[in-house]
Amino acid sequence: xxxLVQSGAEVKKPGESLKISCKGSGYSFxxxxxxxxxxxxxxxxxxxxxxxxxxxxxxYSPSFQGQVTISAxxxxxxxxxxxxxxxxxxxxxxxxxxxxxxxxxxxGDYWGQGTLVTVSS
Amino acid sequence: xxVMTQSPATLSVSPGERxxxxxxxxxxxxxxxxxxxxKPGQAPRLLIYGASTRATGIPARFSGSGSGTEFTLxxxxxxxxxxxxxxxxxxxxxxxxxxxxGTKVDIK
Numbered sequence: 001x002x003x004l005v006q007s008g009a010e011v012k013k014p015g016e017s018l019k020i021s022c023k024g025s026g027y028s029f030x031x032x033x034x035x036x037x038x039x040x041x042x043x044x045x046x047x048x049x050x051x052x053x054x055x056x057x058x059x060y061s062p063s064f065q066g067q068v069t070i071s072a073x074x075x076x077x078x079x080x081x082x083x084x085x086x087x088x089x090x091x092x093x094x095x096x097x098x099x100x101x102x103x104x105x106x107x108g109d110y111w112g113q114g115t116l117v118t119v120s121s
Numbered sequence: 122x123x124v125m126t127q128s129p130a131t132l133s134v135s136p137g138e139r140x141x142x143x144x145x146x147x148x149x150x151x152x153x154x155x156x157x158x159x160k161p162g163q164a165p166r167l168l169i170y171g172a173s174t175r176a177t178g179i180p181a182r183f184s185g186s187g188s189g190t191e192f193t194l195x196x197x198x199x200x201x202x203x204x205x206x207x208x209x210x211x212x213x214x215x216x217x218x219x220x221x222x223g224t225k226v227d228i229k
Contacts, residue, residue, distance in 0.1 A: 045165065045208055049216070061217050109176065111165055112164065
């Protein structure tokens, strides 16, 4: 069974760093792209970027370029999303999703349960 | 960047009725269009990909159509579990796969 399990909720202060994770199982982790999606409170879905764990090829949506870092450790089938200096506006639910096909132009067929990040002083 | 729009923002439907949701892309996305369902407190669930192919386990009452810039999701007979927010997403313009703003389907 394909599963993506994300790390737990985080409460941080502005300026702090954070790394959240998404662990894949039940499939060949290195063969499928993983995407990250932001959902701010009461709002819609925003595409942040993608990574190919096989070779760590990473691409970002322009709105998130330079704001976050996406990475992966294929030895433990885990993708990451990290911030070096959080802002209150980073408060959101973050989802990881496996892209359906082995080609990059695919929708997300399996999703993690989400990680709620709250940034407040 | 391709901009996705959805209409209506909210659709009020009675159980058993048909619901028709629209999605438009600012430029052609071919058939690289997906629909997702999201219920409160849950992750999105893939319903339709390739504009018209149901994902695994999705009931036949969900159908998708369209290509290019105009797409439609139809729910033939709404069940209580179908009241949710529905998002379209284009995945043609790699690597920026934009979502529409969503359509909320609620009980009339």
